Amino acid sequence: MEPDSYHRIYVERTLALIKPDAIHRSEEIEDVILKAGFAVLQNRKLQLSPEQCSDFYADQYGKYFFPNLTAFMSSGPIIALTLARSNAIAHWKSLMGPVNSTKARETHPECLRAKYGTTDLKNALHGSESFDAAEREIKFMFPNSVIEPLPSREETEEYLSKHVNPTLVRGLTELCKHKPLNPCVWLAHWLMKNCPNMPQIVVEEAEDKK
Known part of the structure; x- marks a missing residue:
């Protein structure tokens, strides 16, 4: 970026x-x-x-x-x-x-x-x-409203550099490889699936205790 x-x-x-x-x-x-x-x-x-x-x-x-x-x-x-x-x-x-x-x-x-x-x-x-x-x-x-402080420009740049750009670059690289018919929808699904902030849930099959 x-x-x-x-x-x-x-x-x-x-x-x-x-x-x-x-x-x-x-x-x-x-x-x-x-x-x-x-x-x-x-x-x-x-x-x-x-x-x-x-x-x-x-x-x-x-x-x-x-x-x-x-x-x-x-x-x-x-x-x-x-x-x-x-x-x-x-x-x-x-x-x-x-x-x-x-x-x-x-x-x-x-x-x-x-x-x-x-x-x-x-x-x-x-x-x-x-x-x-x-x-x-x-x-x-607006004394009754709760206004969270906005991050500084430096904080915003650091967050983008560490957490957004690497994932976005990976997604765009995969997009170029797959060349889907609807690239916007494909990338949106890819980003949702590969979002680093989303916990990855691993389902393990229970061992057969017979």
């Missing part, structure tokens, strides 16, 4: 928020999200209190816009979404576009903030900045 293929199969999560100013366009936005190749793992509509907004945006505390930010984010309902796909954080940030919606309309007119936002504060959407931020924000918005 080529190194680039590891990046194609690596799945990441990010948090997306549809803010109060864009919630009336949520169906359109969610449709764009799905067409962009994201899987929606969790979806929740809620309204945060000013105190909850302060906790969520704790890393922005002390900045001049912080009071307006928390007031705006608690002014009406929002929709929280856990999104997943390869490089989800970067892809969602790119789909949203620049933070300032006015500038976004000049530089990235096709992005979501250009279409649905109005100012730098009322910019329609939120996305996690990093892997660590995504984990924290997802847990904040």
Whole structure:
């Protein structure tokens, strides 16, 4: 398997928020999200209190816009979404576009903030900045869900190298030898039969104790 293929199969999560100013366009936005190749793992509509907004945006505390930010984010309902796909954080940030919606309309007119936002504060959407931020924000918005940590890219590559590639290479080699009429079905059956993670059950005949 080529190194680039590891990046194609690596799945990441990010948090997306549809803010109060864009919630009336949520169906359109969610449709764009799905067409962009994201899987929606969790979806929740809620309204945060000013105190909850302060906790969520704790890393922005002390900045001049912080009071307006928390007031705006608690002014009406929002929709929280856990999104997943390869490089989800970067892809969602790119789909949203620049933070300032006015500038976004000049530089990235096709992005979501250009279409649905109005100012730098009322910019329609939120996305996690990093892997660590995504984990924290997802847990904040979905406190009752159990979210198992995803393996790192290095762990994924190591697992594929040790446990997937050797079996797949054997299966493809056998496929070339047999040349079945339906190669996909044949390979699927072969992989099920030869999966290294499946216990091999050996049935031994009982000895005749006559």
